[in-house]
Amino acid sequence: MESVVNGCIKKKIINFSPGPAKIPEEVLEIAQKELVDFQGHGLSVMEMSHRSKEFESIIFGAEKTVRELLDVPANYKVLFMQGGGAGQFSAVPLNLMRTGTADYLVSGSWSQAAAKEAKKYGTVHLVAPTPEKFGSVPDESEWKFSDNSSYFYHCGNETVHGVELPTTFTSVPGHLPIVADISSSLMSRKFDVSKYGMVFGGAQKNVGCAGVVLGIIREDLFGHARKECPSVLDYKLLDAHTSLYNTPPCFNVYVMGLVLNWIKKHGGLDAMDEMSQRKSSLIYSVIDKSNGFYYNPVDKRYRSRMNVPFRVGGVNGDEELEKRFLQEAGKLHMVQLKGHRSVGGMRASLYNAVTVEETQVLADFMQDFYDRNRV
Ligand code: PMP
Numbered sequence: 001m002e003s004v005v006n007g008c009i010k011k012k013i014i015n016f017s018p019g020p021a022k023i024p025e026e027v028l029e030i031a032q033k034e035l036v037d038f039q040g041h042g043l044s045v046m047e048m049s050h051r052s053k054e055f056e057s058i059i060f061g062a063e064k065t066v067r068e069l070l071d072v073p074a075n076y077k078v079l080f081m082q083g084g085g086a087g088q089f090s091a092v093p094l095n096l097m098r099t100g101t102a103d104y105l106v107s108g109s110w111s112q113a114a115a116k117e118a119k120k121y122g123t124v125h126l127v128a129p130t131p132e133k134f135g136s137v138p139d140e141s142e143w144k145f146s147d148n149s150s151y152f153y154h155c156g157n158e159t160v161h162g163v164e165l166p167t168t169f170t171s172v173p174g175h176l177p178i179v180a181d182i183s184s185s186l187m188s189r190k191f192d193v194s195k196y197g198m199v200f201g202g203a204q205k206n207v208g209c210a211g212v213v214l215g216i217i218r219e220d221l222f223g224h225a226r227k228e229c230p231s232v233l234d235y236k237l238l239d240a241h242t243s244l245y246n247t248p249p250c251f252n253v254y255v256m257g258l259v260l261n262w263i264k265k266h267g268g269l270d271a272m273d274e275m276s277q278r279k280s281s282l283i284y285s286v287i288d289k290s291n292g293f294y295y296n297p298v299d300k301r302y303r304s305r306m307n308v309p310f311r312v313g314g315v316n317g318d319e320e321l322e323k324r325f326l327q328e329a330g331k332l333h334m335v336q337l338k339g340h341r342s343v344g345g346m347r348a349s350l351y352n353a354v355t356v357e358e359t360q361v362l363a364d365f366m367q368d369f370y371d372r373n374r375v
Contacts (some may be wrong), residue, residue: 014358017336018159018307019184019205022353042184046256050247054132055265058250059243062257065274069187069260069269076189079215080243080253083233084201085110085183088213089117092179094229095222095236096151096198096269097122103149103176106130107165107302108158109342110181120154121226125149128134134161136299140171151197151221157185157306159205159277160340161295162347177221184306186214187263188352189273192354197221205306206351207263208256211249245255264350270354276305278351279359283308286366311345312369322346332365 002103003010008009015022038045101123104115115129118124125146129137152172157164177197186201198217204210222235231237238245287294295311311317329337339345
């Protein structure tokens with residue numbers, strides 16, 4: 001199975017990677033066409049100064065599209081940063097933990113890592129006990145917030161454990177800024193930015209390639225970074241230089257801009273959300289009808305639309321069956337379905353660029369595999 005992209009042969013595969021993940025083919029085509037000569041300037045984006053007019057139009061254009069897609073209020077700053085999602089695990093407390101304390105919800109390995117990092121800089125108060133096994137979240141009515149907290153931190157979508165939280169909360173005190181790591185759900189659904197203090201997400205899942213992190217921050221929250229905060233992570237400094245304090249990852253910002261345009265062209269966030277619900281329902285439906293042959297450990301209220309982890313052959317998985325599942329899926333050109341090493345089994349990541357048709361291929365294969373292997 002092959003396709004031709006700008007005259008180049010491309011092996012056709014279906015990529016369910018958790019990230020770096022599939023990028024829309026339309027975007028790759030534009031990036032390829034413009035690779036050696038960006039819009040007739042005779043330069044590649046990789047070769048041009050980040051202070052040039054051309055690059056400014058790229059980065060400011062990307063910011064404009066972010067603002068449009070998420071309806072970002074004027075008092076929020078949009079930053080393009082480096083250091084990956086994990087860099088923000090440090091940057092958030094370094095910039096925002098003014099009182100020396102912050103509230104964290106641990107719902108999976110990424111919020112756990114963020115809480116661990118934040119402990120280097122102050123007191124981390126957990127609003128609820130960490131579940132022994134990730135897959136559910138303690139009821140919001142039981143969350144306890146500390147009196148002198150600087151912010152409430154959580155992960156909107158746990159990429160490894162497939163736990164996705166709602167975008168609104170009823171128990172978080174009104175004065176407490178909400179900070180969310182939305183690396184793996186960024187631009188997959190609408191949410192009210194004004195309800196948040198800050199959101200951030202790495203690009204490599206829904207909005208491009210690894211190397212750039214998007215941050216959206218309420219402007220009154222920053223400007224109080226600890227003195228040891230590295231300048232390259234200082235939100236105030238970055239904002240003062242419109243994300244051009246030092247050399248940004250220019251090509252990655254460019255690709256993000258292309259993906260954002262693609263999202264806009266294909267119906268914006270309502271369309272992405274609707275599609276992600278359709279795609280994830282296709283997979284969850286096969287799981288739920290399999291009499292326990294496929295097992296997804298996540299409380300149905302928190303099932304992720306983006307990452308669907310599952311075992312094959314029962315709750316703990318059957319090693320032999322799981323190996324065969326991957327081999328047979330591979331023969332049908334489906335790749336990167338292996339679950340995270342910490343949880344095992346499978347994981348289907350269904351980011352924006354993965355189509356309904358591609359997801360249907362996986363759902364059909366799962367049904368067929370079940371029919372042939374159930375006992
Ligand atoms: N947060 C989430 C939700 C993630 O999925 C990841 C990476 N998969 C990270 C943070 C860390 O991102 P990075 O590897 O870019 O540091």
